[in-house]
Amino acid sequence: xxxxxxxxxxxxxxxxxxxxxxxxxxxxxxxxxxxxxxxxxxxxxxxxxxxxxxxxxxxxxxxxxxxxxxxxxxxxxxxxxxxxxxxxxxxxxxxxxxxxxxxxxxxxxxxxxxxxxxxxxxxxxxxxxxxxxxxxxxxxxxxxxxxxxxxxxxxxxxxxxxxxxxxxxxxxxxxxxxxxxxxxxxxxxxxxxxxxxxxxxxxxxxxxxxxxxxxxxxxxxxxxxxxxxxxxxxxxxxxxxxxxxxxxxxxxxxxxxxxxxxxxxxxxxxxxxxxxxxxxxxxxxxxxx
Ligand SMILES: [Zn+2]
Numbered sequence: 001x002x003x004x005x006x007x008x009x010x011x012x013x014x015x016x017x018x019x020x021x022x023x024x025x026x027x028x029x030x031x032x033x034x035x036x037x038x039x040x041x042x043x044x045x046x047x048x049x050x051x052x053x054x055x056x057x058x059x060x061x062x063x064x065x066x067x068x069x070x071x072x073x074x075x076x077x078x079x080x081x082x083x084x085x086x087x088x089x090x091x092x093x094x095x096x097x098x099x100x101x102x103x104x105x106x107x108x109x110x111x112x113x114x115x116x117x118x119x120x121x122x123x124x125x126x127x128x129x130x131x132x133x134x135x136x137x138x139x140x141x142x143x144x145x146x147x148x149x150x151x152x153x154x155x156x157x158x159x160x161x162x163x164x165x166x167x168x169x170x171x172x173x174x175x176x177x178x179x180x181x182x183x184x185x186x187x188x189x190x191x192x193x194x195x196x197x198x199x200x201x202x203x204x205x206x207x208x209x210x211x212x213x214x215x216x217x218x219x220x221x222x223x224x225x226x227x228x229x230x231x232x233x234x235x236x237x238x239x240x241x242x243x244x245x246x247x248x249x250x251x252x253x254x255x256x257x258x259x260x261x262x263x264x265x266x267x268x269x270x271x272x273x274x275x276x277x278x279x280x281x282x283x284x285x286x287x288x289x
Contacts, residue, residue, distance in 0.1 A: 001074045004145055004176030005219035006231045007054050010078050012224045014052035014061055017080060017111070021103035023047050023063055024110065029089040029097035030117070036127045043128060044068055044101070055138045056175030061101075066128065068101070069135050070115055073123035077116050080228050084112035098124050141175040146216055148174060153209045157197045164200065164208070165193035165266060176216070180235065183242035183267050184215045187251075192274045193259070193266060241267045257281075 002010065023044045028034060034041055044063050051062035059078070060069040072078065076098070089097045096116040103111055117124040127135045143152060156173050157164070167173055168182045177185070186193055189211035191204065200208075219238060226234050236243065240250050245258040245267055254271035259281045270276050 001057075001178050001180070002072050002077070002231070002235075003057060003178040003181050004054075004216055005181070005223045006235055007057050007059050007072075007176075008220050009223035009226060009231055010059050010228060011052040011054045013080070013228050014049075014059075014113075018049045018061060018103060018113070019051060021049050021105045021111075023049060024102035024104050024112075025088075026102070027088045027097075027100040029095055029099060030122060030124070032122055033098040033115070033117070033124050033126050034128075035125050036129060039066065039128050039130075041068070041099070041126070041128050049103070053132070055132060055135075056141045056144065056171050057178065058132075058135065058138055060132055066130060067132055069127045069129060069132060069138070070099075071123075071125045071137060072115070073117070073125065075117045075119040075121070076124035077118075077232070078228055079114045079116060081112045081114055082109070084110070084114075098122075099126055137171070140172050142171065142173045143175065145174050145176040145212055146220075150206060150209045153212075154202055154205045157200070157205050157208070158202070159198075161196060161198035163193065164191060164195045164197050167197045168208075168212075174212075177212070179264060179266060180239065180242045181215055181219065184238075184240060185212045187241045187249075187269055187272060188215055190272050192279075193268055194274075194279060241269055243267065 026041045026045060047063035049061060050064050053060040058069055058071050060067050089095050096118055097114055098117050099115040101113050129135060133139050160167055169177055189208040191208055222234055222238055223231055241256050244256045247256050249256055249269035249272060252271045254269050256267050256269055257278055258265050258267050259279050270278055
């Protein structure tokens, strides 16, 4: 799932590649992905692309005051196609294509962006709005993880009482962080995923803030300028604990552990984060019964 650094890189990618082009035909591959009806997606055709933006994990393309905004969700991605096939996709087919936006560039090229979504759970969302704040998910966002001040961050975290792993990915508290980067941030700050936000000391919460900035700033620096197709690999290569169950922690050498619940899992290092304690993994516990 793309998080703040990847979406920031995609916004930058659109600024470099799409701004200055004219929107051509829009092909809808998955009707369910389009969440707004008025104006219709076809209203974008014929408009100049004038900018791109990011709100938390939402990506937006400004077409002269009319915005196309997307939330890629867990299985979604944006691909840049230099020479798309002229045939429109079949709506409702098995293709992962949710939406294709074609462009005419000033140089005479006709590239496109494809919004695709893997998996059976279709959550990718597209909105066409005059004002980004009209997207309900954007209106509800808390301050951005890279804009929030340390003082405000401490106030927000200590003002809620829940597991830090849950709080830091709650977009209404802090915007932009998902499962992968939260694993990395907690690992760098040496905080247990199960630590309670209300009882964590102010000094530790300040350390968490510093780690959040360090992890995200580093990931943005590595992601921006990467081709959209390479962003996933770049994201994975920078991870120290996330998706590295069973591998050695690069800081202390302990084995990275995992906690699984429902359809998700997260990773942490016991020595770095939980005083050596292995957290109960509900899936493992069930298997052992
Ligand atoms: Zn460690």
